[in-house]
Amino acid sequence: MSDNIKVSEVSEILRLQLQGIDSGVQFDEVGTVLQVSDGVARIYGLKKAEANELLEFENGVKAIVMNLEEDNVGAVLLGPTSYIKEGDSVKRTKRVASIHVGESMLGRVINPLGEALDGKGDIIGELLEMPLERKAPGVIFRQPVNEPLQTGLKAIDAMIPIGRGQRELIIGDRQTGKTSIAIDTIINQKENYEAGNPVYCIYVAIGQKGSTVASILNTLEEYGAMPYTVIVAASASDPAALQYFAPFAGAAIGEFFRDTGRHALVVYDDLSKQAVAYREVSLILRRPSGREAYPGDIFYLHSRLLERAAKIIKQQEVAEQMNDLPASLKGRVKGGGSLTALPVIETQAGDVSAYIPTNVISITDGQIFLDTDLFNQGNRPAINVGISVSRVGGNAQIKPMKKVAGTLKIDQAQFRELEAFTKFGGDMDPVTAMTINKGQKNSRLLVQSLHEPLSVEKQVAILYCGTHGLLSDVPLNSVPDFQKEFLTVLQLKHQADVLDVIKSGVINDEVSGIIEDLARKIAQEF
Amino acid sequence: MNTGLISSRYALAFIDYAQEGNASDSIYLEVKTLLKSFSLYKELNNMLHNPILSQSQKHETIRVAMGGNVHPMFDKFLTLILENKREKQLQFIALKFIELYRERNNIFSAKLISAVDVDTATEQKLITMVKNEKNVRLELEKEIDPSILGGFIFEMDSLRWDGSISSQLRRMRKSFADKNKRIVS
Numbered sequence: 001m002s003d004n005i006k007v008s009e010v011s012e013i014l015r016l017q018l019q020g021i022d023s024g025v026q027f028d029e030v031g032t033v034l035q036v037s038d039g040v041a042r043i044y045g046l047k048k049a050e051a052n053e054l055l056e057f058e059n060g061v062k063a064i065v066m067n068l069e070e071d072n073v074g075a076v077l078l079g080p081t082s083y084i085k086e087g088d089s090v091k092r093t094k095r096v097a098s099i100h101v102g103e104s105m106l107g108r109v110i111n112p113l114g115e116a117l118d119g120k121g122d123i124i125g126e127l128l129e130m131p132l133e134r135k136a137p138g139v140i141f142r143q144p145v146n147e148p149l150q151t152g153l154k155a156i157d158a159m160i161p162i163g164r165g166q167r168e169l170i171i172g173d174r175q176t177g178k179t180s181i182a183i184d185t186i187i188n189q190k191e192n193y194e195a196g197n198p199v200y201c202i203y204v205a206i207g208q209k210g211s212t213v214a215s216i217l218n219t220l221e222e223y224g225a226m227p228y229t230v231i232v233a234a235s236a237s238d239p240a241a242l243q244y245f246a247p248f249a250g251a252a253i254g255e256f257f258r259d260t261g262r263h264a265l266v267v268y269d270d271l272s273k274q275a276v277a278y279r280e281v282s283l284i285l286r287r288p289s290g291r292e293a294y295p296g297d298i299f300y301l302h303s304r305l306l307e308r309a310a311k312i313i314k315q316q317e318v319a320e321q322m323n324d325l326p327a328s329l330k331g332r333v334k335g336g337g338s339l340t341a342l343p344v345i346e347t348q349a350g351d352v353s354a355y356i357p358t359n360v361i362s363i364t365d366g367q368i369f370l371d372t373d374l375f376n377q378g379n380r381p382a383i384n385v386g387i388s389v390s391r392v393g394g395n396a397q398i399k400p401m402k403k404v405a406g407t408l409k410i411d412q413a414q415f416r417e418l419e420a421f422t423k424f425g426g427d428m429d430p431v432t433a434m435t436i437n438k439g440q441k442n443s444r445l446l447v448q449s450l451h452e453p454l455s456v457e458k459q460v461a462i463l464y465c466g467t468h469g470l471l472s473d474v475p476l477n478s479v480p481d482f483q484k485e486f487l488t489v490l491q492l493k494h495q496a497d498v499l500d501v502i503k504s505g506v507i508n509d510e511v512s513g514i515i516e517d518l519a520r521k522i523a524q525e526f
Numbered sequence: 527m528n529t530g531l532i533s534s535r536y537a538l539a540f541i542d543y544a545q546e547g548n549a550s551d552s553i554y555l556e557v558k559t560l561l562k563s564f565s566l567y568k569e570l571n572n573m574l575h576n577p578i579l580s581q582s583q584k585h586e587t588i589r590v591a592m593g594g595n596v597h598p599m600f601d602k603f604l605t606l607i608l609e610n611k612r613e614k615q616l617q618f619i620a621l622k623f624i625e626l627y628r629e630r631n632n633i634f635s636a637k638l639i640s641a642v643d644v645d646t647a648t649e650q651k652l653i654t655m656v657k658n659e660k661n662v663r664l665e666l667e668k669e670i671d672p673s674i675l676g677g678f679i680f681e682m683d684s685l686r687w688d689g690s691i692s693s694q695l696r697r698m699r700k701s702f703a704d705k706n707k708r709i710v711s
């Protein structure tokens with residue numbers, strides 16, 4: 001349109017607007033749907049629409065602007081395609097896609113738009129608007145990771161420790177226990193919640209079956225984890241766009257807690273399915289495709305999502321200046337919060353060099369690799385210690401754990417190698433035999449059944465027995481019984497002089513003396 | 527793939543060509559008929575996307591959709607589009623053409639939807655209200671839609687002023703529903 005007929009500036013209309021004739025009625029910018037198929041609508045009009053803006057159809061279905069072209073706007077539908085027809089009119093909302101977040105969301109199951117899915121009614125109470133897409137905090141607003149996030153799993157807390165604000169990838173083939181690790185981690189945060197220092201959890205289920213999400217909800221309810229947890233679900237039958245936005249919604253909820261000075265943990269289960277949903281959307285929008293038909297910006301998709309996990313600086317004055325703060329958070333920002341991310345990636349036949357796995361491995365601060373063979377041998381959680389790392393979490397381990405488990409990772413890796421050789425048979429020298437014996441006992445110690453997270457002080461105590469060879473005379477099959485009895489006695493008789501001391505970050509000769517005596521006494525029973 | 531660029535280029539070439547032949551006014555009306563057919567018959571677009579139909583079959587169908595008699599220059603343009611296999615973009619090209627034509631001729635289009643017929647006095651008032659620049663030509667389209675119950679909806683370009691009773695009721699219902707939700711922003 002040329003300058004002399006700019007519609008919105010016709011003076012009579014401006015005058016009407018100034019007079020505020022009817023504040024309820026205002027000029028809407030509307031467009032018309034020209035084509036709609038497979039969850040994407042091409043809209044004519046809406047010349048001023050912005051990327052990522054939320055659009056609304058007359059029947060209430062929402063869409064998000066993805067493509068801005070010369071003569072049309074491509075938008076992905078957040079509702080069923082069949083609800084939208086050619087010729088429908090659609091209007092701008094002048095808001096970027098966002099979700100309303102608040103405390104009252106805890107304990108609920110919602111979709112990526114913040115609408116309740118659990119049939120318990122609307123989410124009410126004070127809600128803040130958080131944009132789905134938001135820039136990650138800059139370097140000066142961050143602080144190094146230095147506080148542990150306890151998963152309650154011995155193998156992880158001892159060898160691949162995770163810190164608050166870290167991004168640790170859980171990667172493995174299907175049915176190797178990826179989800180279980182994430183769920184156990186959430187369950188383990190109950191202790192913090194009860195102590196009044198909660199780590200709020202957000203479980204984002206992407207492209208999973210509705211029944212799977214329901215059973216996860218059941219598990220979390222059963223173990224009392226829902227009061228501090230939100231489940232964001234975009235299941236397999238939801239539009240691809242909704243699955244694509246689900247992790248962003250999870251991140252936005254996490255940021256609400258992070259920027260108000262609290263701690264949060266977000267699980268993206270799983271980003272492989274999100275990548276597939278994004279590929280679908282991109283192909284329908286006719287964006288050029290690259291490797292494995294994924295669009296060229298798939299790396300950016302995951303990096304900008306995962307960069308939002310952060311530990312925010314403690315200094316209040318600096319934290320308040322944080323970049324890209326949404327208007328709703330102004331005046332509520334508190335420093336010292338954190339958002340930890342546990343993305344999940346599913347591999348095919350253990351191939352970590354495929355496109356999406358390599359991308360996400362390079363973005364995250366480490367990975368927990370789960371192995372089908374280990375899983376089938378009964379080593380559960382089936383963590384392949386050799387290729388699992390945590391690049392920052394070590395700084396966040398409590399001192400006693402560092403001391404006790406410092407060499408456990410290397411020892412276990414060496415043991416696996418030796419074990420492979422001894423499979424050829426032949427005699428063993430006593431040193432090798434001892435290494436193998438210890439390795440076997442330790443692997444057995446690291447086995448942990450579902451939903452039985454251990455507190456960190458108990459982990460230290462039992463791992464002390466393993467790494468100091470106190471189990472050498474216990475038969476391999478009796479290791480679980482030994483552990484059970486040892487921990488029971490410890491809790492009953494040595495809560496104050498062992499467990500509490502370790503918890504406070506100290507392990508001294510007195511404590512280790514008690515542990516050794518007790519272990520020897522119990523070992524004799526087997 | 528930037529399909530947007532394709533339609534703008536075709537539309538620009540077409541309008542220049544039509545103006546050279548002094549036929550842009552009648553072609554403008556024909557393009558409007560074509561667009562009306564596009565919005566009335568969804569099958570028209572499907573037909574253009576159909577890979578089985580031959581180009582000549584498509585050409586014939588477009589002619590029919592335009593009411594039978596097509597300006598020779600328009601017909602030539604259709605041949606060009608079909609030759610280049612850009613018929614899928616026809617609707618976008620037509621929309622772009624209308625936009626360009628209105629821009630070049632200072633035409634201002636508006637639409638008034640009301641529940642009952644408006645009298646000429648009101649209509650005239652509306653026209654003068656919008657049209658306070660001398661060289662602007664206003665194309666006012668009127669539609670009667672009883673389902674809006676009362677009031678009127680006024681559309682200009684891509685702006686819409688929705689003062690209908692039905693929308694006011696809808697807004698009221700929504701605000702009742704939102705009453706117990708407190709949103710701070």
Ligand SMILES: Nc1ncnc2c1ncn2[C@@H]1O[C@H](COP(=O)(O)OP(=O)(O)OP(=O)(O)O)[C@@H](O)[C@H]1O
Pocket residue numbers: 172173174175176177178179180181346380381448449450
């Ligand atoms: N530590 C464990 N001890 C015993 N069983 C376990 C353990 N971890 C997982 N399992 C079992 O393994 C199965 C697969 O676990 P899970 O669903 O966590 O795997 P997944 O990798 O997320 O699978 P999917 O690829 O289907 O998402 C489940 O039946 C679960 O009960």
Ligand SMILES: [Mg+2]
Pocket residue numbers: 178179180269
């Ligand atoms: Mg899973």
